[in-house]
Amino acid sequence: MPTTPEVLISEVGPRDGLQSVKATMPTAHKLLWIDALVAAGLREIEVGSFVPPSLLPQMADAPAVVAHALQHPGLTVMALVPNRRGAEAALASGVHKITLPVSVSEAHSLANVRKTREQMLDELRAVHALRRDAVPGVAMEVGLSTAFGCTLQGAVAEDDVIRLAVACVEAGADEVGLSDTTGMANPAQVRRLFTRLRAELGERAGAAHMHNTRGLGLANCLAAFDVGVRTFDASLGGLGGCPYAPGASGNVVTEDLVFMFEAMGVRTGIDLSKLIAAREPLKAGLPGEPVYGMTPEAGLPKGWPTHPTP
Amino acid sequence: MPTTPEVLISEVGPRDGLQSVKATMPTAHKLLWIDALVAAGLREIEVGSFVPPSLLPQMADAPAVVAHALQHPGLTVMALVPNRRGAEAALASGVHKITLPVSVSEAHSLANVRKTREQMLDELRAVHALRRDAVPGVAMEVGLSTAFGCTLQGAVAEDDVIRLAVACVEAGADEVGLSDTTGMANPAQVRRLFTRLRAELGERAGAAHMHNTRGLGLANCLAAFDVGVRTFDASLGGLGGCPYAPGASGNVVTEDLVFMFEAMGVRTGIDLSKLIAAREPLKAGLPGEPVYGMTPEAGLPKGWPTHPTP
Secondary structure, eight states: OOOSOSSEEEEOIIIIITTTSSSOOOHHHHHHHHHHHHHHTOOEEEEEEOOOTTTOGGGTTHHHHHHHHTTSTTOEEEEEOSSHHHHHHHHHHTOSEEEEEEESSHHHHHHHHSSOHHHHHHHHHHHHHHHHHHOTTSEEEEEEETTTOBTTTBSOOHHHHHHHHHHHHHTTOSEEEEEOTTSOOOHHHHHHHHHHHHHHHGGGEEEEEOBOTTSOHHHHHHHHHHTTOOEEEEBGGGOSSOTTSTTOOOBOBHHHHHHHHHHHTOOOSOOHHHHHHTHHHHHHHSTTOOOOOHHHHHOOOTTSSOOOOO | OOOSOSSEEEEOIIIIITTTSSSOOOHHHHHHHHHHHHHHTOOEEEEEEOOOTTTOGGGTTHHHHHHHHTTSTTOEEEEEOSSHHHHHHHHHHTOSEEEEEEESSHHHHHHHHSSOHHHHHHHHHHHHHHHHHHOTTSEEEEEEETTTOBTTTBSOOHHHHHHHHHHHHHTTOSEEEEEOTTSOOOHHHHHHHHHHHHHHHGGGEEEEEOBOTTSOHHHHHHHHHHTTOOEEEEBGGGOSSOTTSTTOOOBOBHHHHHHHHHHHTOOOSOOHHHHHHTHHHHHHHSTTOOOOOHHHHHOOOTTSSOOOOO
């Protein structure tokens, strides 16, 4: 039985999830939650974002959370930074990897970070110069927001996505992934765009960050897997915008995604029972917050782990 | 723009959905609901099942519902029959197509219809003889239950599925589809099994009937589409076992399935706005019953219908 993981599940709950809810999870609970995620076998976690606490008080403890996460050997500790100032703080904290959001939709870019796409590319170049001089071992990833459509702009041209991805690599990004920020992606589009992305960027083509807004989260992950994507963002309990509410963001649920891959015989390196157990510290740290997931609710099937029986 | 539908969505809500809820939808509401489904563009509807009213009072009005549905030109009116006696009543009502459930799992077969698989094949031969003599134009379909796993037996061998499918065709079935009765299917298994089914049965390989118990309903439909399946069962509002409750059956939600295909540019012949409107008569006829669907809750994306913009 092969034990080497074939896909990397990148858990974004402690950043993407926690910054989307109103309540602030106490630091001690964040650390317990991260420990439980690591115990389940997660190898990459986006643990926080480095933004002014006045904007996102939920993320004010990011340096402490990073310091704790760094004690787990083998874990890639990741943080989101919106700009050069955030990158300085993140690099000082000791993270292994930083990720920057760049919107393909100009309207979304202005609304989200109050910068044009060109200004975000300038920011990217500044961050790249910073890490190159200060801590060259730190990886820099870009997630292209609204790559599959925008609630402000509507359809997003696929040529725009690819052009911007190439520009991000030229600006210094090690990897460029595609995000379905608005839950508008479909499997055919996912296959086309990731195929083009890999053709243009080769090994610098990054993660699929899918949302389940219209129920297509797993189908879109499957479509991305089919064309060679091997890194997938997901959020435990689907935290990050209520997935069943109108206009929801709805991250793909880590538990369901891991169930899909493991059931297919695609190794994730994650123990699904322990992953489901990691919902407890999440719930304890955010009392009253809805936590989603079909697999945890239905339970694991009889005979799990099942293996193909041809 | 192509307008010929490329896939057939077979709506099972009026049968599979309504027989799974405790309340009985009044006949007048059933007719309004079916009219709304037809107005949205559905071309095949399983309108009821012919079983003793003592067992399923929800289906006692099946002949009246069939009679009404037959007035819609172009609609394939379908009913479930568990045995020869049910088939007699169904054929007398004038349906275009009957479907019989045959379990691959012997344990499930005994629990569900109190017959072994061999006894169900005998039943199938008797029903085939009946329709051949009485109304030869009526199609006979088999849905193989527990084809992807069984809550009683656990894993189901793929060879058993294929052997039983061949036996059903030999017993007279025009089409044999595969049902994920227990929500245990995964996309790799779906691709393997439908590929083998088509290799063995050719054009007699039938529909994919997927459940969303563990969130994989649409991913499994995509996997089936990828290997050539073109008929998909689905239930409006996911009616048919609460999809979000432990042990749920959870039919694939018609609205989400149609959204996926239409977004991919695969024509269903269905108007998604009218399909969402068809939830109203369903809700009116079953007050208080939960109705699911991510696409109806999130709404259609800006600029819908979108078309690929390479």
